[in-house]
Amino acid sequence: MEKWCLTGGKWVAFGEIVGGKSYIPMSDTSPPTSEDHGPYSRGDGPVPIIRLNDDELKPGMQLEEDIYNRNKVLLLARGAVLNEDTIRIIKRLGYTNVSVQKPPDGPDYWGRIDEQKLTEFKKNYDQSSEEVVELVRGIGEGRQVSMDQAFQVTGSIMQEVSSPYNLFPYLSQVEQLNVHTHGHSINVSLVCRAICHWLGLGDEVSREVVVAGLLHDIGKNRVRPDVLYKTQLTPKEQEEFERHPSLGQRLLEEAGAPEAVRLAALLHHEREDGSGYPRGLDGRQIPLVAKIVAVADVYDTINFDQSRRSKVCPFFVFDRLQQNYLGVLDTGILLTFLARTAESYVGEIVHLSDGRTGQIVVINRASPSRPMVRTKEGIIDLSVRPEISIEAVLPVGPKN
Numbered sequence: 001m002e003k004w005c006l007t008g009g010k011w012v013a014f015g016e017i018v019g020g021k022s023y024i025p026m027s028d029t030s031p032p033t034s035e036d037h038g039p040y041s042r043g044d045g046p047v048p049i050i051r052l053n054d055d056e057l058k059p060g061m062q063l064e065e066d067i068y069n070r071n072k073v074l075l076l077a078r079g080a081v082l083n084e085d086t087i088r089i090i091k092r093l094g095y096t097n098v099s100v101q102k103p104p105d106g107p108d109y110w111g112r113i114d115e116q117k118l119t120e121f122k123k124n125y126d127q128s129s130e131e132v133v134e135l136v137r138g139i140g141e142g143r144q145v146s147m148d149q150a151f152q153v154t155g156s157i158m159q160e161v162s163s164p165y166n167l168f169p170y171l172s173q174v175e176q177l178n179v180h181t182h183g184h185s186i187n188v189s190l191v192c193r194a195i196c197h198w199l200g201l202g203d204e205v206s207r208e209v210v211v212a213g214l215l216h217d218i219g220k221n222r223v224r225p226d227v228l229y230k231t232q233l234t235p236k237e238q239e240e241f242e243r244h245p246s247l248g249q250r251l252l253e254e255a256g257a258p259e260a261v262r263l264a265a266l267l268h269h270e271r272e273d274g275s276g277y278p279r280g281l282d283g284r285q286i287p288l289v290a291k292i293v294a295v296a297d298v299y300d301t302i303n304f305d306q307s308r309r310s311k312v313c314p315f316f317v318f319d320r321l322q323q324n325y326l327g328v329l330d331t332g333i334l335l336t337f338l339a340r341t342a343e344s345y346v347g348e349i350v351h352l353s354d355g356r357t358g359q360i361v362v363i364n365r366a367s368p369s370r371p372m373v374r375t376k377e378g379i380i381d382l383s384v385r386p387e388i389s390i391e392a393v394l395p396v397g398p399k400n
């Protein structure tokens, strides 16, 4: 049976020689039977096994080995579905890597993907990437920004998905190298389009917000690449990185961008509770455009961080936003965004972290990331069951 491990961000088969090293499994495991298939099963053959570092483990993954405590007492048996608590236990026990079933490639976690539409979506996305590179280069060289041109960059992508509700599954399928390139700018601009639509903003304001999303990080072009791409920054490097909003603001001023676009570049890292930068403003002092861009920016960053490790379930991202950013990002915008994106999943079939499968029936307005799910045993209100989470949205075909 094929076995895999993750090295240098790439899946390799055990035994395959990569960079002079041969990846050998630490212990042999027999191929799982069809009954063994956990939440990641697609019912199309044996599930590949992988070994992950403890910080790569995610709720919903299914163990492929027994976990013992220091007294050799069995704590978790092979086949157990991991949750936040069991992952914490595994880390505390000092397991540096653990065998789990390999999450599948493909759109399972986000559901509703039409392959033909996806091809078209990716084509438009690539086209937009080229346009944004050109636009940003022009501004860097002192060219004036054309609002019409900047607005159109993500226009064709949005047209393809026909409704903001359909955007997110497709967006999840686009590979992004990091959060500092044009991919992030395009994603933020697209999410801004969806939020403007849901907030019912007028055309003129929406246009500025969409362009602001596209150009919000343009100041990063003036930050040294070794600072930009480093994961652990020294205090001095952090200071340098945090200059990108002011640098962007200046660039956009020289390019003749409207005030809203300049303000979004300057203030998209400000936070409602005053914890942001560069000015430490509080919610009353942050303009709407910067608040919307901030929600889109944080959403895409969480999504990217997670997708680097494995496939991401949309409800994981929603949950992360709800748990960590209420009161930090604008509450009204954040809850509208979460409720609308979550609502688009009503009726979808999902896998729960306790191994059950169910259907999303109602979104809780006050807790959109934790809806009510109908299972064989009855309806579970996830807003009062924090120990259970949605681990995957199953593909049931496109809605539109």
Ligand SMILES: [Fe+2]
Binding pocket: 216, 217, 244, 268, 269
């Ligand atoms: Fe930024």
